Amino acid sequence: xxxxxxxxxxxxxxxxxxxxxxxxxxxxxxxxxxxxxxxxxxxxxxxxxxxxxxxxxxxxxxxxxxxxxxxxxxxxxxxxxxxxxxxxxxxxxxxxxxxxxxxxxxxxxxxxxxxxxxxxxxxxxxxxxxxxxxxxxxxxxxxxxxxxxxxxxxxxxxxxxxxxxxxxxxxxxxxxxxxxxxxxxxxxxxxxxxxxxxxxxxxxxxxxxxxxxxxxxxxxxxxxxxxxxxxxxxxxxxxxxxxxxxxxxxxxxxxxxxxxxxxxxxxxxxxxxxxxxxxxxxxxxxxxxxxxxxxxxxxxxxxxxxxxxxxxxxxxxxxxxxxxxxxxxxxxxxxxxxxxxxxxxxxxxxxxxxxxxxxxxxxxx
Amino acid sequence: xxxxxxxxxxxxxxxxxxxxxxxxxxxxxxxxxxxxxxxxxxxxxxxxxxxxxxxxxxxxxxxxxxxxxxxxxxxxxxxxxxxxxxxxxxxxxxxxxxxxxxxxxxxxxxxxxxxxxxxxxxxxxxxxxxxxxxxxxxxxxxxxxxxxxxxxxxxxxxxxxxxxxxxxxxxxxxxxxxxxxxxxxxxxxxxxxxxxxxxxxxxxxxxxxxxxxxxxxxxxxxxxxxxxxxxxxxxxxxxxxxxxxxxxxxxxxxxxxxxxxxxxxxxxxxxxxxxxxxxxxxxxxxxxxxxxxxxxxxxxxxxxxxxxxxxxxxxxxxxxxxxxxxxxxxxxxxxxxxxxxxxxxxxxxxxxxxxxxxxxxxxxx
Ligand SMILES: CC(C)[C@H](C(=O)O)[C@@H](O)C(=O)O
Ligand SMILES: CC(C)[C@H](C(=O)O)[C@@H](O)C(=O)O
Numbered sequence: 001x002x003x004x005x006x007x008x009x010x011x012x013x014x015x016x017x018x019x020x021x022x023x024x025x026x027x028x029x030x031x032x033x034x035x036x037x038x039x040x041x042x043x044x045x046x047x048x049x050x051x052x053x054x055x056x057x058x059x060x061x062x063x064x065x066x067x068x069x070x071x072x073x074x075x076x077x078x079x080x081x082x083x084x085x086x087x088x089x090x091x092x093x094x095x096x097x098x099x100x101x102x103x104x105x106x107x108x109x110x111x112x113x114x115x116x117x118x119x120x121x122x123x124x125x126x127x128x129x130x131x132x133x134x135x136x137x138x139x140x141x142x143x144x145x146x147x148x149x150x151x152x153x154x155x156x157x158x159x160x161x162x163x164x165x166x167x168x169x170x171x172x173x174x175x176x177x178x179x180x181x182x183x184x185x186x187x188x189x190x191x192x193x194x195x196x197x198x199x200x201x202x203x204x205x206x207x208x209x210x211x212x213x214x215x216x217x218x219x220x221x222x223x224x225x226x227x228x229x230x231x232x233x234x235x236x237x238x239x240x241x242x243x244x245x246x247x248x249x250x251x252x253x254x255x256x257x258x259x260x261x262x263x264x265x266x267x268x269x270x271x272x273x274x275x276x277x278x279x280x281x282x283x284x285x286x287x288x289x290x291x292x293x294x295x296x297x298x299x300x301x302x303x304x305x306x307x308x309x310x311x312x313x314x315x316x317x318x319x320x321x322x323x324x325x326x327x328x329x330x331x332x333x334x335x336x337x338x339x340x341x342x343x344x345x346x347x348x349x350x351x352x353x354x355x356x357x358x359x360x361x362x363x364x365x
Numbered sequence: 366x367x368x369x370x371x372x373x374x375x376x377x378x379x380x381x382x383x384x385x386x387x388x389x390x391x392x393x394x395x396x397x398x399x400x401x402x403x404x405x406x407x408x409x410x411x412x413x414x415x416x417x418x419x420x421x422x423x424x425x426x427x428x429x430x431x432x433x434x435x436x437x438x439x440x441x442x443x444x445x446x447x448x449x450x451x452x453x454x455x456x457x458x459x460x461x462x463x464x465x466x467x468x469x470x471x472x473x474x475x476x477x478x479x480x481x482x483x484x485x486x487x488x489x490x491x492x493x494x495x496x497x498x499x500x501x502x503x504x505x506x507x508x509x510x511x512x513x514x515x516x517x518x519x520x521x522x523x524x525x526x527x528x529x530x531x532x533x534x535x536x537x538x539x540x541x542x543x544x545x546x547x548x549x550x551x552x553x554x555x556x557x558x559x560x561x562x563x564x565x566x567x568x569x570x571x572x573x574x575x576x577x578x579x580x581x582x583x584x585x586x587x588x589x590x591x592x593x594x595x596x597x598x599x600x601x602x603x604x605x606x607x608x609x610x611x612x613x614x615x616x617x618x619x620x621x622x623x624x625x626x627x628x629x630x631x632x633x634x635x636x637x638x639x640x641x642x643x644x645x646x647x648x649x650x651x652x653x654x655x656x657x658x659x660x661x662x663x664x665x666x667x668x669x670x671x672x673x674x675x676x677x678x679x680x681x682x683x684x685x686x687x688x689x690x691x692x693x694x695x696x697x698x699x700x701x702x703x704x705x706x707x708x709x710x711x712x713x714x715x716x717x718x719x720x721x722x723x724x725x726x727x728x729x730x
Contacts, residue, residue, distance in 0.1 A: 121598070147563050157532050159568070193615075197512075197524075200524070202523075230622065231623075232620075251591050255597075255620065257595065
């Protein structure tokens with residue numbers, strides 16, 4: 001088979017370190033499993049602002065639009081806190097999501113048996129937790145117009161953003177969530193704030209209609225966003241798949257991630273619509289941020305980024321066996337007590353660096 | 366002193382039961398502490414829809430505008446799920462908040478020593494937790510225009526809501542939060558999503574400016590809303606007072622409430638601006654909902670509503686001693702193992718009904 005074309009955007013902070021381990025695993029896949037990758041690299045976020053004055057260049061966008069998949073590390077840091085809103089590091093990430101039309105963001109929150117004690121929640125509440133949040137990623141208040149700050153005179157200003165969703169935006173992300181639920185526990189919970197927001201009422205109505213039309217075999221429930229924020233704390237294992245909008249998804253997926261107590265373990269996938277040949281544009285990135293405080297010290301946990309690479313194998317290339325290999329190796333290594341600093345609190349037998357963790361996982365593979 | 370005028374809006378579900386205990390405590394205050402109350406009562410929510418076709422009548426609004434304080438039970442229930450959006454039970458509550466201009470919603474999340482094990486979080490994470498969330502309550506996406514659902518033809522609809530804040534809306538709620546922080550741990554964390562939303566950027570700028578102008582003695586920090594959703598799970602005791610907007614406050618205060626594991630314990634206050642005589646319009650209500658599944662069975666926990674009454678004594682009438690009496694009695698009763706069903710899991714020596722809990726608290730007073 002022809003080599004798969006990847007664009008690697010390592011970004012800021014610990015991004016380059018954790019992505020270094022991904023490149024080793026990609027090379028291993030080429031030599032041991034005959035799954036070859038052509039890897040191109042470019043800048044995104046703060047490093048791109050420094051080099052090019054913008055958080056992502058048009059040339060990089062062109063590359064992102066043509067490769068088979070994009071791998072992203074992390075963006076941002078205090079160094080760029082002062083830059084103009086329009087060129088802040090996050091704007092690079094938002095442009096990638098929007099221009100690539102990556103409307104479905106998949107965020108699993110999974111508790112590994114070896115790490116169940118890392119959670120701030122009681123063991124019995126989180127042990128065996130396995131939920132998937134599907135977050136709408138190209139709509140809602142993140143991109144709605146009008147937006148901005150207006151000077152009203154007399155020292156008064158007004159800040160505006162617009163929450164907006166259409167039928168087709170809701171249906172396409174809900175369809176992804178229904179499909180994924182079918183492959184898992186067959187239960188989907190749709191989350192909005194329909195008792196206050198008309199956009200949430202439309203969300204509930206459209207999800208309900210799609211369910212009746214095409215997915216009535218999936219068990220569908222609805223929940224208000226504030227209640228969902230509570231239920232994730234009270235009893236997270238009640239959920240299988242959750243589908244929600246961009247802003248609620250931002251908060252609820254971070255809350256769900258923290259339930260596991262090990263952010264350095266959590267991958268994500270952002271997917272577009274399939275084209276005529278069934279191929280989706282896709283971007284894979286860890287849930288954690290750029291962690292500038294530990295950047296360059298070999299302390300970062302590369303597992304979230306490696307698991308993002310595994311998600312890529314599964315979702316973009318249908319290489320389930322190879323994804324299983326990586327995920328299995330991660331479990332093995334954790335069971336043996338090998339830990340980076342962020343997860344050292346839970347049954348560490350051996351504290352290792354970013355690179356040593358990569359080596360341990362490669363050996364387990 | 367003249368009797369204080371109260372409007373009691375017991376509402377739906379368990380509202381009338383828990384409010385019954387408040388009326389007993391109010392009567393006790395009259396006979397034992399010479400703090401007299403004239404109590405008027407009216408309908409709000411589903412019961413008002415049934416009786417009057419709207420979730421709150423103009424006549425009730427007139428009363429709410431003239432009394433010294435409003436006490437609310439809870440509104441809503443599945444019975445009214447099908448009513449039109451404009452007259453749903455929640456619209457009554459939202460009209461009260463908006464017309465009374467109750468812009469500052471105070472939601473304490475407090476863990477009682479006797480109930481620390483009720484939490485789904487580990488004891489050491491929540492023991493001694495005492496945070497106060499100040500939520501903006503009359504602005505943002507709850508009330509912003511334009512809003513609604515538009516038919517675009519071809520089976521497409523669009524739902525819109527508007528997130529909007531002005532300088533003065535931000536400053537007045539931040540001022541309340543700064544003042545409250547001064548009376549507590551002197552630390553305020555302001556929460557928004559300024560890396561994505563311009564309204565959040567305005568929020569941060571205005572809070573920062575007010576801090577410099579008038580509250581530089583208070584320790585101010587800023588946090589993104591998604592990170593706050595995480596930090597509340599990871600280490601909630603890092604917070605003293607949190608100030609945030611209407612929608613973020615809705616979710617974060619519910620999340621914080623659930624950290625305590627005992628929703629039936631949590632009161633809230635919603636305050637307006639002081640008038641020339643220093644008096645604020647105010648509404649007090651429990652954080653929990655109307656719990657239609659247990660309504661009318663004497664199972665409901667009246668403590669949240671009794672503590673809301675205590676907040677009223679403190680904030681509306683400066684009766685700190687009387688508020689302390691109620692709060693102390695609640696602690697006593699919990700220490701003695703007296704529990705309603707919702708908190709029975711944690712050291713219950715005696716399981717009691719709504720009325721018996723009220724009696725126990727009255728006796729402890
Ligand atoms: C960095 C930021 C713009 C982003 C978001 O808000 O979507 C991040 O929090 C995330 O969840 O990926
Ligand atoms: C009932 C509902 C309208 C309300 C809100 O969203 O504000 C409730 O959730 C609350 O927090 O008081």
